[in-house]
Amino acid sequence: MSTSATAGRRSVLGSKDRVKTAVAAALGTSVENYDFIAYGTASALYFGAVFFPESDRFVGTLLSFATLAVGFVMRPLGGAVGGYFADRFGRKPVLVTAMIVMGTATFLIGLLPTFEQVGVLAPVLLVIIRMIQGLAFGAEWGGAITMAYEHAPWHRRGMFAAIPQSGNPLGIALASGVFAFSDTLEGSWQWRTPFLLSAVLVVVALIVRSRLSESPEFQEAQATGKTEKNPLLATLTGDWRGILRVIALRVVESFAYYSTATYLLNYITDRHPELRPVALGAITAASILAIAVTFLAGALTDRIGRRPIYIAACTMAILFAFPMYLLTNSARPALVVTVFIIGIGLIHASLTGTQGALLTEQFRTATRTSGASLGYQIAAAIGGFAPLLAAALVGAFGWPGAALLYLVAALIGLAGILLTRETWGRGERERVSRLVAEEKTGRATPSSAASPPASLESR
Template identity: 85%
Template sequence: MSTSVPTPRRSALGSKDRVKTAVAAAFGTSVENYDFIAYGTASALYFGAVFFPESDRLVGTLLSFATLAVGFVMRPLGGAVGGYFADKHGRKPVLVAAMTVMGAATFLIGVLPTYGQVGVLAPILLVALRMIQGLAFGAEWGGAITMAYEHAPWHRRGMFAAIPQAGNPLGIALASGVFAWSSSFDGSWQWRIPFLFSAVMVIVALIVRSRLTESPEFQEARATGSTEKNPFLATLSEDWRGILRVIALRVVESFAYYSTATYLLSYLTDRHPDLRSVALGAITAASILAIAVTFLAGALTDRIGRRPLYIAGCTAAILFAFPMYLLTNTARPALVVTVFIIGIGLIHACLTGTQGSLLTEQFRTATRTSGASLGYQLAAAIGGFAPLLAAALVGVFGWPGAALLYLGAAVIGLVGILVTKETWGRHERERVLALVAEEHRARTASGTPTGEVLPSTSR
């Protein structure tokens, strides 16, 4: 006689580990972003001279940003591989593996020999490690977001999906803060210390992530046999429109950050070296502000929907494209700080806070990580060229070239959100709130804690 295995039942109130999972995902995301952003900051401030010393200043900067872009090119591959395994075998193993690989690559960058020590081998090793970083980072995002989203209460998914997104500015703030601190050291320690410091953060993050429980939504899909044999191919054949929407929505956010925190930092410090510490401090302050704004933006989407907030973010980016350079060109510290606060702390944070739920909701459970990761990382591969393109355009047209690049990305994002249907409209909110209230009453009556299966007499 066969024994039937009960199918896991998801709770509209979320799993019992919903808060722990979201916080752990955010902690891991902050470490991943610290590692990835550390490279961007070092590219803007140090790598042009350390790894390409025989070039003139402009060429050295372009080559440094080119190695930065290599990591972004690898991210779609990492997203495809990570998404495939997350949708087929589970979200948790991918998160742990991505963290391990990213941490190892970042630490090794911190001990690399320079061009002056080993010649052309130095930039070759740098590019190789940057490619590994890109693979790991590409695999990271989709798993972290889907874990937080799928553990969350159904009526608070915007807020919970924004928690790991808030790990992005936290990692950025940590990276900028450590670089500001290490700038007081002598020689190569100025850029080596931030990379070496990541080893401690990675160990802590691995301990935290290893204790997570698997996504209840994925467990249900696996138990009911509704997972895909090949999630990657299923995504390409069935959800390609969703991938295109994600790319358009993500491009504006990616350009908004890298045009500001990476290229604008380089642009400013090349012309006014004495403002380097001011700029780094401004990025740190803006990133700390962005942690709160990202979370609040995600929470707000649960009340008003995803589209209105994203439309507002894209519109703000369009209006800010030229003023950001006009203000920076004054070289006044207060105005420089204002530029980074607006660009990173408000505009970029508004977009990232909305993305967690908005991009995830473009796909069903069986292909969710694959579709969201692939679209997100393809757009990141494009956005990774923002500093390189901005530097090239400024070399030809002056600062208006960089402003037009930022403006163009913002327009793409606005068009993308205008053609994307609302995933959390009024009727959907009302339906889910009714389900949440019904389950809450049933659990109160039966004494069943949130996250556990209700008695069989209950819905």
């Protein structure tokens, strides 16, 4: 790194806005996930009947999950576009723009006419808005994580990157809670209310995000001429291995969530309708637990490294694949709640808490948002088909088909982390700890304070 004035002012203790930035990023990711999860929940519970009423129940469910998957297909494009602009012109503008687009699209879903009112135009409008949602969500994640990571103290980047990741279960909990409430309402208000209420959350998050300062690492790269003219092309040609690693690492997390919270909810509703309130409540409770587990997992990676937590979580997912359905098929409320607590509150949360730093550290500053976003969103696009694939497999083979799908995703994740080298090993942790101690005692030199962790500098 340069030892210019800009670089020299960088601190291993992070920027003065580090906490505000992480919290603001978390508020934004919570809103984004609220919006996206609201669609997934509505797809599982309502959209088959509302937008595809002329199909039988099974086909209607498949068509509803297909519109869910459309949004995921658009996410890699959103990640590519958002990553390009974030690495080229700055992280903050992308975060604000993505929030506006996502919030508007979600609010409009709450105003859509039904198939009964306008015929085939209703599902067409739904798909168009869903595509816009996917673009915005794809652009959002990389910028939020990168901002939190780059503002953070070097020895606490796992924890700070986990703060916006904690916004994911917070948004999920809010969406699930609102759906649990709206389920008590009459008629179309059951599915419209959660989308319309999102406007309040969007306004709050937009105000907070608009007051953020730009990433100090991006400002340094820009000042020293180290940004890429085409960061997306540079990522695809120079960092493609990192993208593949991110895809493998992300697939297990994406499948772990959507196989549980979206498909399993539909599975329970179809076979045991009386348990739907229990399942919705369990998702809410599991998501609240996941807020803490996500944060703790990120903080723990700062102490022991990124790989151990991810390996443990992937192993848990492998062991949980078939028991998840065996417990659900018992139709006992306590066991159904246990399934969601383990699947979302422990396994999924441990993966997401580690991902913030782990995936970001696969790339250098100039291509960080592009690389992390593209890999993350390609995997999300694959994971978005989890409910559709699970429904099709259950239709063909019964519940073991869905369990096997979950197992395969977990095995891919385990293979991915075993093939990924540690980005925060013991030697690196000790080196950065010395820099932190020097700066705290006033003995750090500008050049030492400007040097990033070696694991990132070598990329």
